[in-house]
Amino acid sequence: MPRTNDDPRALRSRAAALAAATELLVEGGPENVTHAGVAKRAGIGRATVYRHWPDQQTLLIDALANDVQPLLTFDDSPVREQLVHQMVEMTHRLNQPSAVSVLATVIQRAERDDDARRIREGIFGKADEHFTRTLAAAVERGELREGAEEHGTDLIARIVGPLIFYRFLHGVRLDKDLVVSLVDGALAPWQPNA
CATH class of the missing domain: 1.10.357.10 (Tetracycline Repressor, domain 2)
Structure with a gap:
């Protein structure tokens, strides 16, 4: 039976891979985010990573987006x-x-x-x-x-x-x-x- 985008196993593997990609990004910069590195860090198969991100560009973009924090946020304090x-x-x-x-x-x-x-x-x-x-x-x-x-x-x-x-x-x-x-x-x- 094919997995859908909301299959719990697919969601778990994607979340694990994205967390691993973000860690690798923070640790070593963009060149550190590879399919093989993410698979190893996340403890999943490389094919699983490729299934979620067919190319390195999309993997890197999602890792970058996952680590985004707004530069500044303001309130009414001095x-x-x-x-x-x-x-x-x-x-x-x-x-x-x-x-x-x-x-x-x-x-x-x-x-x-x-x-x-x-x-x-x-x-x-x-x-x-x-x-x-x-x-x-x-x-x-x-x-x-x-x-x-x-x-x-x-x-x-x-x-x-x-x-x-x-x-x-x-x-x-x-x-x-x-x-x-x-x-x-x-x-x-x-x-x-x-």
Whole structure:
């Protein structure tokens, strides 16, 4: 009897393979995600992996998508504390050895692949839209000067850009002191007494 997509055995083997592919991706980057490696790690047959993912591109894309975390999420707490906290969390992810190759793979493939573009959107997503609302709330509370909400993308770029530059191009391990310095520098022009 042929298995359907909702066959519990097929779902279990797919979940095990996807978990294995994600682990291999995190441990060694995109080139580490192979059918043979996934089968061995998941404890399933290579044919099973090929049945779920006929080629390495689809396997890699699903592994990348499985590891996607939004870059930033915001709430109504004070903006500076949110930014410091979230950027420190982001630096922990960026300091992982495979972060360079994973992020580079997503960005590079997003130029020509719709699935990779969706993954990039999952990472960077609606951060601008959410951040604009957070900045507007900060302006209403008097944390920031009026107009800050119109410059959310620029503020994020002034923080994330240097972090990516230092980590990926200079190989520097990122730390909280750098994050605090970048957050304070980006927010300085928008402080009420600036």
